[in-house]
Amino acid sequence: xxxxxxxxxxxxxxxxxxxxxxxxxxxxxxxxxxxxxxxxxxxxxxxxxxxxxxxxxxxxxxxxxxxxxxxxxxxxxxxxxxxxxxxxxxxxxxxxxxxxxxxxxxxxxxxxxxxxxxxxxxxxxxxxxxxxxxxxxxxxxxxxxxxxxxxxxxxxxxxxxxxxxxxxxxxxxxxxxxxxxxxxxxxxxxxxxxxxxxxxxxxxxxxxxxxxxxxxxxxxxxxxxxxxxxxxxxxxxxxxxxxxxxxxxxxxxxxxxxxxxxxxxxxxxxxxxxxxxxxxxxxxxxxxxxxxxxxxxxxxxxxxxxxxxxxxxxxxxxxxxxxxxxxxxxxxxxxxxxxxxxxxxxxxxxxxxxxxxxxxxxxxxxxxxxxxxxxxxxxxxxxxxxxxxxxxxxxxxxxxxxxxxxxxxxxxxxxxxxxxxxxxxxxxxxxxxxxxxxxxxxxxxxxxxxxxxxxxxxxxxxxxxxxxxxxxxxxxxxxxxxxxxxxxxxxxxxxxxxxxxxxxxxxxxxxxxxxxxxxxxxxxxxxxxxxxxxxxxxxxxxxxxxxxxxxxxxxxxxxxxxxxxxxxxxxxxxxxxxxxxxxxxxxxxxxxxxxxxxxxxxxxxxxxxxxxxxxxxxxxxxxxxxxxxxxxxxxxxxxxxxxxxxxxxxxxxxxxxxxxxxxxxxxxxxxxxxxxxxxxxxxxxxxxxxxxxxxxxxxxxxxxxxxxxxxxxxxxxxxxxxxxxxxxxxxxxxxxxxxxxxxxxxxxxxxxxxxxxxxxxxxxxxxxxxxxxxxxxxxxxxxxx
Numbered sequence: 001x002x003x004x005x006x007x008x009x010x011x012x013x014x015x016x017x018x019x020x021x022x023x024x025x026x027x028x029x030x031x032x033x034x035x036x037x038x039x040x041x042x043x044x045x046x047x048x049x050x051x052x053x054x055x056x057x058x059x060x061x062x063x064x065x066x067x068x069x070x071x072x073x074x075x076x077x078x079x080x081x082x083x084x085x086x087x088x089x090x091x092x093x094x095x096x097x098x099x100x101x102x103x104x105x106x107x108x109x110x111x112x113x114x115x116x117x118x119x120x121x122x123x124x125x126x127x128x129x130x131x132x133x134x135x136x137x138x139x140x141x142x143x144x145x146x147x148x149x150x151x152x153x154x155x156x157x158x159x160x161x162x163x164x165x166x167x168x169x170x171x172x173x174x175x176x177x178x179x180x181x182x183x184x185x186x187x188x189x190x191x192x193x194x195x196x197x198x199x200x201x202x203x204x205x206x207x208x209x210x211x212x213x214x215x216x217x218x219x220x221x222x223x224x225x226x227x228x229x230x231x232x233x234x235x236x237x238x239x240x241x242x243x244x245x246x247x248x249x250x251x252x253x254x255x256x257x258x259x260x261x262x263x264x265x266x267x268x269x270x271x272x273x274x275x276x277x278x279x280x281x282x283x284x285x286x287x288x289x290x291x292x293x294x295x296x297x298x299x300x301x302x303x304x305x306x307x308x309x310x311x312x313x314x315x316x317x318x319x320x321x322x323x324x325x326x327x328x329x330x331x332x333x334x335x336x337x338x339x340x341x342x343x344x345x346x347x348x349x350x351x352x353x354x355x356x357x358x359x360x361x362x363x364x365x366x367x368x369x370x371x372x373x374x375x376x377x378x379x380x381x382x383x384x385x386x387x388x389x390x391x392x393x394x395x396x397x398x399x400x401x402x403x404x405x406x407x408x409x410x411x412x413x414x415x416x417x418x419x420x421x422x423x424x425x426x427x428x429x430x431x432x433x434x435x436x437x438x439x440x441x442x443x444x445x446x447x448x449x450x451x452x453x454x455x456x457x458x459x460x461x462x463x464x465x466x467x468x469x470x471x472x473x474x475x476x477x478x479x480x481x482x483x484x485x486x487x488x489x490x491x492x493x494x495x496x497x498x499x500x501x502x503x504x505x506x507x508x509x510x511x512x513x514x515x516x517x518x519x520x521x522x523x524x525x526x527x528x529x530x531x532x533x534x535x536x537x538x539x540x541x542x543x544x545x546x547x548x549x550x551x552x553x554x555x556x557x558x559x560x561x562x563x564x565x566x567x568x569x570x571x572x573x574x575x576x577x578x579x580x581x582x583x584x585x586x587x588x589x590x591x592x593x594x595x596x597x598x599x600x601x602x603x604x605x606x607x608x609x610x611x612x613x614x615x616x617x618x619x620x621x622x623x624x625x626x627x628x629x630x631x632x633x634x635x636x637x638x639x640x641x642x643x644x645x646x647x648x649x650x651x652x653x654x655x656x657x658x659x660x661x662x663x664x665x666x667x668x669x670x671x672x673x674x675x676x677x678x679x680x681x682x683x684x685x686x687x688x689x690x691x692x693x694x695x696x697x698x699x700x701x702x703x704x705x706x707x708x709x710x711x712x713x714x715x716x717x718x719x720x721x722x723x724x725x726x727x728x729x730x731x732x733x734x735x736x737x738x739x740x741x742x743x744x745x746x747x748x749x750x751x752x753x754x755x756x757x758x759x760x761x762x763x764x765x766x767x768x769x770x771x772x773x774x775x776x777x778x779x780x781x782x783x784x785x
Contacts, residue, residue, distance in 0.1 A: 028069030073148025194223030240406030500768030531577025
C-alpha cells in the first residue's frame with residue numbers, strides 16, 4: 001500500500017467535524033459516517049487503555065488504535081494539535097495520522113526499524129504497536145498483520161508464550177524493566193532458539209506508562225556453547241567413575257543421550273577388551289566390538305547391532321573415516337555415503353527400520369588416548385531438529401578425547417589386574433603340601449576396588465620333626481609392584497623356614513630383607529615407604545605347642561575344642577621395613593582339635609567398619625557349626641566381609657592334630673662310642689614294635705652315623721628320638737651349636753662319608769638350632785616303592 005496520510009478535526013466536545021479522504025482510506029469510514037460522531041466511537045478501545053487523551057497545552061504524537069470499518073484494529077501514529085479561540089481557549093483539535101509502516105522520517109525511527117535484533121512495542125494491554133524488520137522475520141508475518149492484535153492471539157498456547165506474556169504484563173503494571181531468558185521456538189524458525197530479552201516501560205512526559213518496548217537478542221550460539229561446556233564439565237564427574245571398560249562406555253552414552261543425540265553408541269577395537277598390544281588401524285573395512293548404546297526410546301530399538309557383537313564398518317562410513325583420519329566426521333541426510341550407511345543398517349536389522357525413519361544427521365568421533373586409537377563414539381539425531389555442525393564436531397572431539405582417556409585407564413587397570421592376578425596365582429601355594437600336624441583350609445579374595453590387587457599371601461610350610469609353619473603376610477600397596485614384592489617375601493620366608501629359625505628370629509631376618517629392598521629398589525615405592533606385615537607361627541604336634549610372632553600383623557583367632565573363641569594375646573612387633581626394633585615370640589599349648597585362624601587386615605578393616613566389632617564377628621563366625629574347614633572358611637567370609645571388600649583378603653584356617661605317645665620313642669644316649677651299638681639295637685626293636693622292619697636297615701645306618709657324630713663332635717646331653725608319622729623321622733640332639741655339613745671324602749680318607757651316606761639313603765635331612773644346642777634329623781618315606 002502506498003503511503004497515506006489522514007486528517008480529521010475534532011471540536012472541544014470530542015465530536016468529529018472534519019474527515020479527509022486519507023482518513024477514509026485508512027479506516028474504511030466515509031466522511032458522512034464519521035462526521036458528527038464522538039471520536040471515541042471510532043477507537044478500538046477506551047483511549048485510557050492505549051494511552052491518554054491529548055493535552056490541551058500543545059501538540060501531541062503517539063500510537064492510537066482505531067477500529068476499521070470491517071472490524072479489525074488499525075494502529076496509527078497520530079499527531080494532535082489544539083485549535084485555539086480568540087482568548088487562547090482550546091476549541092478543538094486537528095489530527096493527522098499515518099501507518100507506522102510508512103518510511104521512517106527520523107534517524108531514530110530508521111535505527112529501530114533496521115536493528116539487527118528483534119524489537120517490538122506493545123501497549124499496556126499487550127497489543128502490538130510496532131515491530132521492526134527482524135521481529136517480523138521471527139514471527140513470519142508482516143507488521144500490518146500483527147498491529148493491534150493481542151500477543152497471546154499470535155502465538156501457540158505454550159508455557160514459554162505464557163511466561164513471555166506475563167513479563168510483558170508485569171512491566172506494564174509495575175513500570176519496572178525486566179530481563180527474560182528463554183529457549184523456545186518461533187513461528188518462522190525451524191529450530192529452537194535461545195533468547196535474551198530486555199523489556200522496559202515507555203513513559204510519556206508525565207511519567208505514565210504508555211507502552212512496553214522490548215529487544216530480543218538471539219543468543220542461541222552462546223547458549224549452545226554454554227551447554228556444550230556444561231556437558232564437558234559433567235563428563236569430568238560422570239565418566240570414569242569405575243575402572244571397567246564397558247561401564248565407562250555406558251557412562252559416555254548416558255551423557256550423550258538425550259542432551260546431544262537421540263541415539264548414541266560406543267564401539268571399540270577388539271584388542272581394547274583383551275590383553276593384546278594395539279595393532280595399526282586398517283585402511284579398509286574396520287571391525288569393531290559394539291559395547292554400549294542408548295536411545296531416547298526405551299529398549300534402544302534403533303540399534304542395528306546387539307551389544308557384544310562385532311560390526312564391520314565399510315571404508316566410506318563415518319565411523320571408519322573417523323578412525324582413519326583421527327577427527328570427528330559429520331554426515332547428513334541426502335549425502336550418498338549417509339544413505340548407503342543407513343540402507344546397510346536397515347538391511348542388517350530390518351526390525352528397527354521404522355525407528356530409524358527420520359534420521360537426518362550423524363557424527364562420529366574417534367576415541368584416541370595417548371596416541372592410540374581405541375574405537376569410535378557415534379551420535380545420531382532423529383527427533384532433534386538441528387543437524388550437527390562444526391561446533392558440535394569440536395565438542396565431540398573434546399568429549400571423545402576425555403572419554404578415551406577414561407577407557408584407556410580402565411583398559412590399563414584391567415590389564416594390570418590380570419597380570420597381578422596371574423602373578424599372585426603363580427606365587428601363592430596351589431596345593432598345600434602334605435603334613436600331619438594340622439588340617440588346613442584357605443581362601444584368597446582379590447580386591448575388586450579401583451586400587452588394584454594387593455600383596456596378601458599365605459603359606460603352609462612343613463618343617464622337620466612333623467612340625468609345620470603357618471604364614472600370612474601383606475605387602476602394603478596395590479598392583480604389580482606389590483605382587484612382585486609379595487613374591488620376594490614369600491620366597492624369603494620359605495628359605496628362612498628351611499633353616500628352621502624360631503618365629504622371632506625369622507621375622508628379624510625378614511625385616512632386614514625388606515629394609516635392604518627399600519634401600520636398593522628405588523622404583524619400589526610400595527616397599528620403600530610402607531613396608532609389609534607378616535605373622536609366622538610354628539606348630540609342633542609332639543608337644544602341641546604353637547609358637548608365633550607378628551610384624552605389624554593382626555593377631556590370629558583361636559577356637560578351642562569346647563567352642564570358645566578369642567584372639568591370641570601376643571606382643572605385636574613393628575611392620576617389616578622399620579628396622580632396629582625387636583620381635584617377641586608367644587608360645588601356647590593347644591588341645592588337639594583347636595582351630596587357629598590367620599588372616600590379613602582386609603578381613604576386618606575398612607574405612608566404614610569398627611575393627612573391634614569386626615573381630616567380634618570373626619570370633620563368633622568361627623564358632624558356627626560347619627561340616628568341614630572349607631565350609632567354615634565360607635561361613636567366616638560371608639559373616640564378616642562386606643558386600644564389596646575394599647582390600648584383598650587372605651584367610652588360613654588350621655585345625656591342630658597331636659601325635660600320640662605310641663608314635664614317639666626317645667632315648668638318652670651316653671656320650672661313649674661303646675654305647676652306639678646298644679642305641680642302634682633299641683631303635684631296631686622299636687621299629688619291629690611299630691611293624692616297620694623293612695626300614696630297619698636304613699634306620700640302623702642313620703642312627704649309627706648321627707649318634708656317632710654327636711658323641712664325637714657334639715656335646716652332652718645327647719638324645720635320640722624316633723617319630724612315626726607320614727614318614728619315619730630320626731632325630732639326634734646334642735648340646736653343641738655347631739651345624740654339620742656335607743663334604744666329599746677323598747679316596748684314602750678314613751671318614752667323612754657318613755652324612756653323605758645319610759643323604760643318599762633318606763628322603764631328606766637337615767639340622768636345626770634349639771635352645772640347648774642343635775638337632776640333626778633325617779626322614780625316610782614309609783610308602784612302599
